[in-house]
Amino acid sequence: MTQKIVRSETPVTLVGGGSVGPGDIALALDHAPLLVAADSGAGAALEAGHVPVAVIGDFDSLRAADKVRLPADRLFPVEEQDSTDFDKALTRISAPLVLGVGFLGARVDHQLAAFSTLVRFRHQSCVLIGQHEVVFHLPPRLALPTRAGDVVSLFPMARVSGRSTGLLWPIDGLMFEPAGRIGTSNRATGPAVIETHGPGLLGIFPREALGDVVAALRSPAGAALP
Structure with a gap:
């Protein structure tokens, strides 16, 4: 079993290294106030004025200029190359819900990989926020x-x-x-x-439905599939 790095009783915002819109991080933090970064997503978080509580990944895309701005005790390298940084981060978070920004848009192959991750690790409820839509694995x-x-x-x-x-x-x-x-x-x-x-x-669903999606997934009836 993968050891958890971040344990939270409240939702977590996870920032990836893909396309991050100007309001994406702020929108996610409105619902999920604890911020974690997947590898180079730390750069986007820093640019938005936030220091992640943890940065998880293989660090092959984390810029040296960003790395030196991060406290050493918040860096959690995962050396293996058999999974994506989204996999590495999501599987090491335990939270009622994760809101992911920086995983949709940009490269199509990364986006498809993110969809696969949503299904394979469906026990951890996660909603990806895009420019126009939100995407998540449906509960029962x-x-x-x-x-x-x-x-x-x-x-x-x-x-x-x-x-x-x-x-x-x-x-x-x-x-x-x-x-x-x-x-x-x-x-x-x-x-x-x-x-x-x-x-x-x-x-x-439309991006405007994020608040309703968060409420539904956090309700007892919206529990993730085991």
Whole structure:
């Protein structure tokens, strides 16, 4: 079992080295006040005026100029090269929720790797914040106060089914899989409830829904899949 470096009873903001918008870190910190960085994400955190409580990664992309600005006791190198820095950081955090910035946008291969991480380490609830959307692994049951017309996209990373209420195109009786049926560009007709019959389904919602997503995932009904 991977040893935890950061243990928190409140949500944690995790900053990566990818595309970080001007308001991304501040938005995440509104909901998750403890800031951790994955490798070169420390640079973005420092530029925003924050010193991470921990920096986790293989440090192959952490700039020397940023490294010297960080207290030595907050640097946690992980030498192996078989996982991404997002993997390394997320698996060493224990928190009710992690909000990730700097993992969407920029390079497509990094973004795809991040989606894989969300599924493989789904026991740790995590929401990735992008320029226009938020992305997360769906828990067994998710209830959101969506409004009629809101875009609700579901993307399978494995073969998975479920059921729904409050969606223009219900998912009941459908089998999703990456090389088969997917569920992008659905729309809410009002408050929506989505239930999944197994792991592997990502939810993609408008960025404006972040507060509602955080509340839903922190509720007892929104507990992550084991």
